[in-house]
Amino acid sequence: MKxxxxxxxxxxxxxxxxxxxxxxxxxxxxxxxPMPVDFSSLDRITGLGQLQARVNGEYLELRGEFSGLQRPAxxxxxxxxxxxxxxxxxxxxxxxxxxxxxxxxxxxLTDELTQALEARELYVQIHxxxxxxxxxxxxxxxxxxx
Numbered sequence: 001m002k003x004x005x006x007x008x009x010x011x012x013x014x015x016x017x018x019x020x021x022x023x024x025x026x027x028x029x030x031x032x033x034p035m036p037v038d039f040s041s042l043d044r045i046t047g048l049g050q051l052q053a054r055v056n057g058e059y060l061e062l063r064g065e066f067s068g069l070q071r072p073a074x075x076x077x078x079x080x081x082x083x084x085x086x087x088x089x090x091x092x093x094x095x096x097x098x099x100x101x102x103x104x105x106x107x108x109l110t111d112e113l114t115q116a117l118e119a120r121e122l123y124v125q126i127h128x129x130x131x132x133x134x135x136x137x138x139x140x141x142x143x144x145x146x
Contacts, residue, residue, distance in 0.1 A: 008111035014140055028053040028117070029126055032066055037086075038132045044130040047072050051124055051142050059114050060107045060117065062093060062124065062130070064140030066136055069102035075101040080116050087121070095126060 032049030037041045049066030066073070076095035081087020090113060091106035103126065105114070116122050125141040 004009075005105050018122055026047040026055045027143040029143045030064070030140050032064065032124065032126065032136040035125075035134065035137040036131075039132055041133065044070060044135070045066075045135055046101075046130075047126075047136050049126065049136050049138070051138060051140075052094040054130070055109065055117075058109055060094075060105075060108070060113070062103070062105045064124070065100075065102050066126055069099040069128045069130065069135055072099055073101065073103075073126050073128050073130065073135070074095050075127040076105075078105065078107060078114070079125055080121055081123060082119075082121050086134075087123075090116075090122065093124065099128075 010029060011057040025084045030051040032051060034045040036045045047066055047068035051062060051064030051065055053060055073095045074097070076093040078091040078093060079087050080090045091105065091107045093103050096100065109117070113122070117140060120139060120141055123137055125134045126136040128135040135143045
């Protein structure tokens with residue numbers, strides 16, 4: 001049976017777009033964006049950032065950058081919580097004590113953290129002098145393979 005060209009082209013396009021996402025990715029990324037805790041902190045939350053994470057054996061390695069904070073960063077932490085819902089701290093990360101800089105970390109993946117990562121329930125939060133309750137936040141999501 002001969003497959004029409006248009007059907008074959010659609011089949012190939014579907015395969016390629018499905019292959020762009022992995023069911024069990026080893027790479028993740030996050031866009032760090034202002035996320036006020038309440039209305040009173042709206043004017044103190046500024047900046048942007050990005051983060052890449054990679055599973056390397058039993059560890060999650062994170063590296064990213066941020067800019068545009070009103071005051072220097074004071075801490076960066078990996079938290080556990082469903083999308084858009086704050087959760088408890090899972091690990092501390094290294095962060096530049098500046099309004100713009102870098103953050104990084106290497107975290108041992110327990111079974112609980114691995115399950116949270118696969119469930120898209122891990123996020124990074126940067127705290128600053130202007131917003132000690134949290135300035136930028138972004139959830140780790142599977143990275144698109146290019």
